[in-house]
Amino acid sequence: MSVRTRFAPSPTGYLHIGGVRTALFNWLFTRRHGGQFVLRIDDTDVERNVPEALQPILDGFRWLGILWDEGPEVGGPYAPYFQSQRLQLYQQAAQQLVESGHAYPCLATVEELDAERKAAEAAKRPYIHRGKGRDLSPTEALQIWREKRLPLRFKIPLGRKIVLDDLIRKRVEWETDLLGDPVIVRSDGRPLYNFATVVDDIAMKITHVIRAAEHLSNTPIQMLIFEALGANLPAFAHVPVVCEPGSRKKLSKRDMQKFVTAEVRAKLRALGYSDAEIDNRIDLNPATVAYYRELGYLPQALVNYLGRLGWSLDDHSEIIPLEEMIRHFSLERVNDAPASFDPDKLYWMAGEYMRQLPLDEKVAGVIPYLLRAGLVHEPIDPATREKIRRVVEACGERLKLFSDILTYGAFFFRDPQYDPSAVQKRLAKPGMLEILERFASVLQQTEPWDAEHLETALRQFCEREQVKPGDLIHALRVSTTGVTVGPGLFDILAILGRDETLRRLQLARTQVLARTG
């Protein structure tokens, strides 16, 4: 029998990083065993769902290369893959459960339930609801359920021990006496998660339910529903939750906000986002996949990082190409303990993947950022394209994310924005302006204009003039770029060209003179 797994997100408008991790484990497991990975949309809770909220989820998966074999937009033999379109199926299954004495209409009123709950809390007893209606005969139950719009409850059998043999957790047990009778169908006829998911897993012939550990406590109920519907149990594997950095709490949108650092904020501003947007847009929140895409992380780096979060291949592998990951993935090697998400390690990994990327692909990746920041404009002519190529090359391994081009390369495409402290430190020295001016005349004659000859010219000049090369280099850097960080100076000058270099030296001069009065 072929392995079939599924991931069942609610259309919430964004793809959560923890969710992707779970989906990835499903996907890896499926690819490893040559089965089918199903994407099913849990959209029965219509109040919380909006139609356009699905697209970001599909986009996110596609960007990461986690492609589903069946589901939205690709279809499949068990369509439809939206729970909102499968209501008939749940209705039939519900009726089957009532007829077989496994479910009953809940006769208790909302007020009665509240009172029960409060009493239990006051008495510090666990709240376990066993509904009024439990003792109805199947025929009575069916009749009442048909006549009145009442919620349907599943009848938990008493006095039983449920034993789960989880692929990750191993043996987990529950006493059914401690389980209340859960509502499985709302009074308006829509199914609840615990029920719909089982009905679909049966219908779609899911063989392995790989999901987040927060669902562990739902499992005994679902196992009983499988049984009541006369279906075989799938295998279960509960993967530990992903926690936020430095804590042991489940990753949440609100708490991830603080990981938008000043540098990231600067980049996002350069891309045209306002502070309000940066603080509020869901796709700019580090708990979502969209955030990493927006900042130009390579998808393969995110996949590798997430795959290694809670799973390991051996005692030394960090960078694991996808093929390797698929070949070796196993649930046995998924760690039992929750794992906290580490943005630093992800950033490092992004750099590792970026350095392996061919230059042409880096150029292609960087162009959208330059366009959005208004540093280049469409259409990009061959000369500009060549310049971008040289800039990317000069940036070298400084580039870990595509958006890093904005921190290391922006000044190539616009006038320097002079950082006052840099000017103070490197240009304001006595005599520095005169030296720069004299060196400018050397630059007038340097031939050919390339990094190698520029460096030779500078070193000879420094020897002649008794100037420390470092001082002049730093002064030139600040003069031509406005800042103290960036690619090697001679690469910068070579790319800028003679005229632009000389123009910027002049610009810097007026800057300093303006400042010193």
Added chain:
RNA sequence: GCCCCCAUCGUCUAGCGGCCUAGGACGUGGCCCUCUCAAGGCCAAGACGGGGGUUCGAGUCCCCCUGGGGGCACCA
């Protein structure tokens, strides 16, 4: 409160009774390289939560405690 789960450096992890004076990676600190930054090289600090057992021998098996987490809806 109740149920369930988890427990090795700050973080991700290796370890499946002796190869462990606990290994790797990110991060951190120092040094080297160097025109800055990044990268790179070298070095360093840094963990088996506590207590009982079992065993010739425990990070590894069992129990208790402690700590952390998840779940207890006509949400998923």
